[in-house]
Amino acid sequence: MKTITLPDIIPLFPLPSALLLPRSRLPLNIFEPRYLAMLEDALKTPERLIGMIQPTSRPPNQTAPEGSTGLHQIGCAGRVTQFSETEDGRYMITLTGVSRFRLTEEVQGFTPYRRAHVDWQDFSADLGRAEHDTGFDRPAFLRLLTRYFEAQSLDTDWDNLGEADDELLINSLSMMLGFEPEDKQALLEAPSLSTRRETLVTLIEFSLRGGDAEELLQ
Structure with missing residues (x-):
């Protein structure tokens, strides 16, 4: 991906359980009028950035505190790298993750x-080369993953999965596996690839034991 300027203000796409990570790709189906407008505006800018961010969860009937955005502070911006329009006016797009950001203030x-105004400075490493996980025991991880896929009745291309580099493997699984939104947020906020892998392993092991992963991470 070519070098782009990271703007101070970006559009936000709040979507529960939708996780985007740097250098990863997220397909999206855009159909709501407000998000069609967001996409059209984003495509007019040189950066073509959209900020993926998760709403915060709270108990039913509990109102958000005064001044709260109702969003997590940390999200990840992606560049629109593919898009096509369907006959019924929807857009199928692909976002390629550029960098995480910290939400500082919503723009009225x-x-x-x-x-929102966003701050990129805590995530400068996201703009660098792909990360490697020096402590990664791939055979043990793939054995654990096999058990999880069998328990969840999931299928995958094990040859391609086994050949993927560390970052692609760990980040793709973090994005695609069906964890709760708060678990996805923990994976997003992991400060390094090894930390994300450790979090992912914990979530998988807890799921295999029949536990509540959301409760685990609180």
Whole structure:
């Protein structure tokens, strides 16, 4: 991916359980009018960035604290790298993860979608080369993953999975496996690839024991 300028203000796409990580790809189906407007505006900019961010969870009937955005502080911006329009006016797009960001303040304006001032400085490593996990025991991890896929009745291309490099393997699984939104947030906020792998292993092991992974990470 070519070097791009990271703007101070980006559009936000709040979507529970949708995880985007740097250098990973996330396919999205855009159909709501406000997000169609967001996509059209993003495509007019040189960066073509959209900030994926998760809403915070709270107990039913509990209102958000005053001043709360209702969003997690950390999200990940992706560049629109593919898009196509369907006959019924929807867009199928692919976001390629560029960098995580910290939400600092929402922008009040006239767009139908949400925008925010964001800070990139804590995530400068996201713009570098792919990470490697020096402590990664791949055979043990794949054995654990096999048990999980069997327990969840999931299928995959094990040849391609086994040949994927560390970052692609760990990040792709973090994005695709069906964990709770708070678990996905923990994977997003992991400070390094090895920490993300350790979190992923913990979530998988806890699921295999029949536990509640969301409770585990609180």
